[in-house]
Amino acid sequence: MYYEIAKEKAKNLIEKGSAVLLAIESSCDETSAAVVKDGRIVLSNVISTQIPVHKKYGGVVPEIASRSHVTALVPVVEEALEKANCTLDDIDAIAVTQGPGLIGALLTAVNYAKGLAFARSIPLVAVHHIQGHICSNLIEFPQLTPPFIALAVSGGHSHILKVSDYCDFTLMGATRDDAAGEAFDKVARVLGLGYPGGVKIDELSKQGNIDAYRFSTHLEKEDNYDFSFSGIKTAVVNLVHNLEQKNQEIPKADIAASFQATVVRMLVDKAIKAAKDVGYKKIVLAGGVAANSRLREEITRMCRQAQIELYYPSPVLCTDNAAMIGSAGFYTLMNGNIADINLNAFATGGLDEFYRK
Numbered sequence: 001m002y003y004e005i006a007k008e009k010a011k012n013l014i015e016k017g018s019a020v021l022l023a024i025e026s027s028c029d030e031t032s033a034a035v036v037k038d039g040r041i042v043l044s045n046v047i048s049t050q051i052p053v054h055k056k057y058g059g060v061v062p063e064i065a066s067r068s069h070v071t072a073l074v075p076v077v078e079e080a081l082e083k084a085n086c087t088l089d090d091i092d093a094i095a096v097t098q099g100p101g102l103i104g105a106l107l108t109a110v111n112y113a114k115g116l117a118f119a120r121s122i123p124l125v126a127v128h129h130i131q132g133h134i135c136s137n138l139i140e141f142p143q144l145t146p147p148f149i150a151l152a153v154s155g156g157h158s159h160i161l162k163v164s165d166y167c168d169f170t171l172m173g174a175t176r177d178d179a180a181g182e183a184f185d186k187v188a189r190v191l192g193l194g195y196p197g198g199v200k201i202d203e204l205s206k207q208g209n210i211d212a213y214r215f216s217t218h219l220e221k222e223d224n225y226d227f228s229f230s231g232i233k234t235a236v237v238n239l240v241h242n243l244e245q246k247n248q249e250i251p252k253a254d255i256a257a258s259f260q261a262t263v264v265r266m267l268v269d270k271a272i273k274a275a276k277d278v279g280y281k282k283i284v285l286a287g288g289v290a291a292n293s294r295l296r297e298e299i300t301r302m303c304r305q306a307q308i309e310l311y312y313p314s315p316v317l318c319t320d321n322a323a324m325i326g327s328a329g330f331y332t333l334m335n336g337n338i339a340d341i342n343l344n345a346f347a348t349g350g351l352d353e354f355y356r357k
């Protein structure tokens with residue numbers, strides 16, 4: 001019964017081409033809720049971070065993340081509605097991150113969203129987290145439309161996607177081992193910089209020499225769009241342990257700068273190659289690592305040379321937030337994809353498969 005009503009309402013929204021979505025994100029260590037109109041206009045975007053809770057463990061503790069989401073969800077949603085100056089009566093549909101991410105964390109918002117959608121008899125939209133990251137650019141740049149190449153780099157993903165339309169994704173390349181953000185976080189940990197590591201490496205690198213160390217990257221010269229970061233990470237770990245054993249000082253800034261420059265070179269070269277090979281003239285950056293200052297500088301330089309337009313979101317929209325889920329949810333809804341009340345979360349899975357299901 002619920003699904004029939006929701007389908008009918010979704011049909012009306014698609015005909016109208018307009019909808020106000022309440023979006024909820026809980027895939028990792030931020031609880032976030034947002035109200036987004038027509039996929040581009042953010043009426044509110046409330047983010048409650050758990051970083052202080054996980055800091056003392058040196059990384060996200062999944063069980064603690066789930067419990068923290070449970071306590072944060074209702075106040076965060078209430079604040080998002082209040083800031084958007086609206087009530088649930090003004091909400092046309094609920095968007096929620098279905099995956100990928102920490103399964104327990106995801107399930108908190110998925111269940112909450114199901115309850116809300118059911119109680120209000122409004123459509124429920126399941127969103128792929130990476131599509132959300134890509135859509136941050138649609139919020140930031142109202143004139144931006146597909147087709148484009150997306151370089152989606154976060155703590156869990158490093159993907160190059162051909163984005164032919166709002167809900168049409170082809171995976172061109174991905175990491176064969178660690179995600180770029182994961183490598184940043186692990187290197188930060190071995191250098192004793194703390195969590196979350198990416199931003200710390202970014203800052204420290206500014207005082208370091210990028211040519212101090214050479215780290216090999218075996219996929220770099222291969223004719224594909226894949227990445228590998230675990231070799232570089234291991235090289236850094238070995239280097240630090242060697243220096244420690246010899247009681248030598250660890251040149252943290254030089255190591256950070258050399259590591260970061262290697263990772264960035266790999267990301268930039270492959271993204272530019274993808275755009276050239278496909279013949280697209282636009283690249284968008286997405287995900288937490290898109291906040292990296294060297295990545296932004298280098299890809300800006302390379303895109304200018306190759307006459308490719310470049311888009312990247314402001315730092316607050318690079319890391320996890322619900323506004324991006326509201327944007328992706330709108331396009332998913334307009335594509336006719338709505339979820340039933342038996343919706344489950346998923347921990348892994350690519351964006352291309354998401355739309356092939």
Ligand code: KG4
Nearest residue numbers: 154155156181198199288289291292319320
């Ligand atoms: O997208 P995100 O918030 O969460 C995931 O979906 O994973 O990305 C978090 C990742 C972390 O690995 C973090 O260290 C990295 O993004 N990150 C950065 C920077 N800011 C965040 N990595 C490099 N440089 C940064 N400035």
Ligand code: ZN
Nearest residue numbers: 154288319320
């Ligand atoms: Zn993310």
